[in-house]
Amino acid sequence: MANLSKRKQGTPESQRLKKEITRLESKIERAYLAGHDEYATRLEAKVTALEERSAEIKALDEEKAREEKRRKYWSRPAQVERPGKKPMLCTICGMATTPADSEVVDKARLCLGCLAWKLKAHHGFDLE
8 A cells, every 4th residue: 555655646756846836826926916927927937847747757756666567477487386286377378377367258267468459459448
């Protein structure tokens, strides 16, 4: 649970940008109320630049999270040890699987990676 709340909060830089944007937005409000339109327009330009930077950071964080998820999934061992029994092999890629890690689809035993591929390629269903 701690990871989920931490991910929603964002990185320290994105948190700093959010605070800066809200601070500048309140300054813009006060500037318009005081009649300082030029100053408010300059502040709006700063806010726009900060929002663009925040969007870039968010995209980078999402890409990093996807890459980490992909790396963790594919770094699993290829051979699953089951004492006294032969490993069950995926009928597409040949990777050893356990009953908990595989599904029987169309009379074929598939590992989770091949299952995701088959669902996306043949049925248009994306697991990600």
